[in-house]
Amino acid sequence: MAAQPRFGREAPPRFDSRGNLGYTGIRMKPKPFATRQARAAHVDRTLEAMYPRTPIPLAHRDAFTLLVSVVLSAQCTDRRVNEVTPALFSMADTPEKMAQLAVAEIQRVIRPCGLAPQKATAISGLSRIIAGRHGGAVPRTFAELEELPGVGHKTASVVMAQAFGVPAFPVDTHIHRLAKRWRLTRGRNVVETERDLKALFPEARWNKLHLRMIYFGREHCTARGCDGHTCAICSCFNPARGSS
Numbered sequence: 432m433a434a435q436p437r438f439g440r441e442a443p444p445r446f447d448s449r450g451n452l453g454y455t456g457i458r459m460k461p462k463p464f465a466t467r468q469a470r471a472a473h474v475d476r477t478l479e480a481m482y483p484r485t486p487i488p489l490a491h492r493d494a495f496t497l498l499v500s501v502v503l504s505a506q507c508t509d510r511r512v513n514e515v516t517p518a519l520f521s522m523a524d525t526p527e528k529m530a531q532l533a534v535a536e537i538q539r540v541i542r543p544c545g546l547a548p549q550k551a552t553a554i555s556g557l558s559r560i561i562a563g564r565h566g567g568a569v570p571r572t573f574a575e576l577e578e579l580p581g582v583g584h585k586t587a588s589v590v591m592a593q594a595f596g597v598p599a600f601p602v603d604t605h606i607h608r609l610a611k612r613w614r615l616t617r618g619r620n621v622v623e624t625e626r627d628l629k630a631l632f633p634e635a636r637w638n639k640l641h642l643r644m645i646y647f648g649r650e651h652c653t654a655r656g657c658d659g660h661t662c663a664i665c666s667c668f669n670p671a672r673g674s675s
Contacts, residue, residue, distance in 0.1 A: 464668055470613055471631040477664060478643035485642040487593050489513065494569040494594035495561070496520055498576075499529070499554055501586045507544040515543055526567050529558035553581025571595055585621065592638045600629050600637040605648045612652070613668055 464470045488509040491497035496516070503512045519540045523529040529537070538551035557579040561569060569590065570576050576587035588601035602610075602625040610616045610624050615631060618624035632640055652662040 482643045485639045503544045526558040526561040556580035598634045598637045
């Protein structure tokens with residue numbers, strides 16, 4: 432007697448448009464994190480449980496001192512910025528006072544933060560504009576903030592979110608790395624990643640979630656310290672991946 436077909440009298444196998452095997456007569460248990468939405472929900476729940484409070488890492492007194500601190504934080508750690516700004520703000524903690532300082536004096540104080548010539552010029556310039564055009568008040572719109580010297584979209588997003596409570600999702604290289612590692616985005620740059628994260632998470636979650644991602648990335652899922660088995664999130668999403 433001829434051998435029975437492999438699939439007997441069950442429905443024949445079906446293949447999708449890519450040639451992948453579809454129906455085989457066996458019900459497969461769905462993977463819990465098979466979609467971006469499922470992974471995003473898990474990230475949100477996990478990080479909220481780990482970090483119920485979200486203090487702002489940069490020490491500041493108001494919107495102006497936060498803006499200056501964020502400018503100083505480019506390619507510099509928050510810890511170093513927080514070590515430098517007390518001396519700077521003791522000299523000038525308003526746009527009017529900062530605009531009166533010589534660029535060389537600002538540069539001398541902020542030198543430990545790196546890129547001191549560029550940052551000092553930017554801080555002096557934005558202080559003059561805020562004092563002269565905005566009555567000494569930090570602008571409250573993305574467009575006006577991004578017109579200031581040394582202020583790009585990420586810096587403006589931090590100020591809007593953390594100083595004014597406007598929903599924003601500042602994406603730096605660290606958040607971009609985590610979003611790629613957790614397969615929340617295929618973005619090739621921070622602009623595309625920001626777009627994808629905003630689409631995945633409710634707007635009301637953005638301001639706290641971006642801080643939680645920063646905390647988690649620094650403490651548990653560092654660029655070189657997590658190989659996909661170490662941290663609580665990677666081990667769920669990528670149990671067999673290597674370091675990225």
